[in-house]
Amino acid sequence: MTILVLGGGFAGVEAAIKLRKYGYEVTLISDRDYMFIYPISIWIPVNGLHFDDAKLNLFELGKKHGFKVIIEKITKIDNENQQIITDKSTHKYDYLFIGLGMSKVYIKGMEHTHSICGKPNEALTIKDKLENLVVKGSGNINIGFGGNPKDPTSTTVRGGPAFELLFNVSHYLHKKGLRDKFNLTFFAPMLEPGKRMGEKAYKNMGAFFKRFHVNTHFGKKIKEFKDNAIVFADDSQLESDLTLYIAGGDGMDLIKNTSLPQNETGFVKINELCRVENEDNIYVIGDAAAIRNHPWAAKQGHIAEVMADVSTYNFHNTIIHSGKRKSYWEKLHIICVMDSGDGAAFVIRTSKKEIMIPLPIVGHWLKKGWGWYFKQSKMKRMFRIPGM
Numbered sequence: 001m002t003i004l005v006l007g008g009g010f011a012g013v014e015a016a017i018k019l020r021k022y023g024y025e026v027t028l029i030s031d032r033d034y035m036f037i038y039p040i041s042i043w044i045p046v047n048g049l050h051f052d053d054a055k056l057n058l059f060e061l062g063k064k065h066g067f068k069v070i071i072e073k074i075t076k077i078d079n080e081n082q083q084i085i086t087d088k089s090t091h092k093y094d095y096l097f098i099g100l101g102m103s104k105v106y107i108k109g110m111e112h113t114h115s116i117c118g119k120p121n122e123a124l125t126i127k128d129k130l131e132n133l134v135v136k137g138s139g140n141i142n143i144g145f146g147g148n149p150k151d152p153t154s155t156t157v158r159g160g161p162a163f164e165l166l167f168n169v170s171h172y173l174h175k176k177g178l179r180d181k182f183n184l185t186f187f188a189p190m191l192e193p194g195k196r197m198g199e200k201a202y203k204n205m206g207a208f209f210k211r212f213h214v215n216t217h218f219g220k221k222i223k224e225f226k227d228n229a230i231v232f233a234d235d236s237q238l239e240s241d242l243t244l245y246i247a248g249g250d251g252m253d254l255i256k257n258t259s260l261p262q263n264e265t266g267f268v269k270i271n272e273l274c275r276v277e278n279e280d281n282i283y284v285i286g287d288a289a290a291i292r293n294h295p296w297a298a299k300q301g302h303i304a305e306v307m308a309d310v311s312t313y314n315f316h317n318t319i320i321h322s323g324k325r326k327s328y329w330e331k332l333h334i335i336c337v338m339d340s341g342d343g344a345a346f347v348i349r350t351s352k353k354e355i356m357i358p359l360p361i362v363g364h365w366l367k368k369g370w371g372w373y374f375k376q377s378k379m380k381r382m383f384r385i386p387g388m
């Protein structure tokens with residue numbers, strides 16, 4: 001039986017690990033030879049983390065857990081003929097786990113912006129641009145996020161990292177003694193950005209903006225980015241020396257070009273078992289999947305891992321003809337430690353509760369500790385606490 005896992009991110013790596021635990025031979029295909037730990041990459045631009053420390057080598061992971069790793073760029077998912085075509089070869093499969101992440105909605109002039117949610121190297125570009133501005137001594141920095149107009153669910157909006165980057169940049173400038181020399185503005189086209197984290201968390205964001213002396217610019221559609229400004233639908237402009245923008249998520253062309261069932265944004269439709277509708281041998285997990293729309297659902301790394309766990313469990317029980325099944329629907333929730341450089345806010349949103357606890361100082365170290373623990377436990381150097 002040939003099992004292929006596509007993608008070496010949160011979803012793919014966890015699926016490969018779990019499949020090995022069930023005793024299957026697994027091959028993971030990724031276009032980069034490392035897993036990038038996005039949640040801790042927010043510290044790269046502000047000199048708080050070395051780029052290499054946000055990476056986990058896939059070959060080392062494969063060696064530890066016993067799965068095979070192939071580094072090739074996938075160019076076609078040929079589900080009709082059960083094969084994956086890459087820039088170097090063709091791989092046949094019997095079972096497929098897709099964890100390829102997502103693409104971004106394009107807005108005119110987006111090349112004038114930089115995103116902490118794009119290719120990993122972008123974090124280094126942001127670091128360089130920020131350092132240049134620090135040398136210059138003053139400027140206008142605008143940080144924001146957008147949605148996908150085709151997405152009725154808002155599960156493709158990635159706001160948390162934009163808030164984290166904003167507060168970290170403010171803290172960084174403060175440490176340099178330059179905070180009062182910079183205008184820092186947070187912008188978003190929606191009227192109430194961040195509301196998905198819950199009413200309580202949303203209300204508390206106001207206090208954060210005040211504390212970090214951040215201007216806000218909400219509720220205006222973005223028309224275009226220029227090299228020195230952001231232009232809005234009513235032709236008003238925000239001057240900008242550095243624009244850091246996280247675009248709304250979109251399905252990848254790689255997936256849009258398949259016959260797999262998709263929602264209007266190009267994410268693959270799955271059932272609660274994480275299996276593709278009408279394709280018994282394909283599971284889609286993580287950001288690539290169209291997840292169920294609850295107000296307490298968002299595409300996050302730990303949800304990608306939950307989906308990896310659920311999909312591999314259901315796959316295994318199907319193979320051994322057991323009736324046991326798990327549903328990812330019941331496990332959806334939002335959890336994040338939103339870092340501000342000098343502390344953090346712990347946010348939880350489930351079907352039953354909304355919690356936001358400010359954690360000055362200790363919250364920052366909690367998140368740092370999580371990053372360290374995540375790498376150690378993935379490399380089997382430490383016991384893995386379920387759900388972390």
Ligand SMILES: Cc1cc2nc3c(=O)[nH]c(=O)nc-3n(C[C@H](O)[C@H](O)[C@H](O)COP(=O)(O)OP(=O)(O)OC[C@H]3O[C@@H](n4cnc5c(N)ncnc54)[C@H](O)[C@@H]3O)c2cc1C
Pocket residue numbers: 006007008009010011012029030031032034035038039040041042072073074075099100101102116117118160161254285286287288299300301302303304335336337
């Ligand atoms: C800055 C930032 C901070 C975040 N903070 C948090 C947080 O605090 N908590 C949290 O839970 N989540 C957080 N997230 C969200 C989390 O990182 C994502 O939800 C998670 O990475 C999704 O995992 P994935 O495996 O589905 O996709 P990805 O991690 O994007 O992995 C996709 C994989 O597919 C590979 N791939 C893509 N295209 C191809 C191709 N053509 N051929 C071969 N391989 C390909 C990529 O190389 C990669 O290995 C954050 C995200 C960002 C960007």
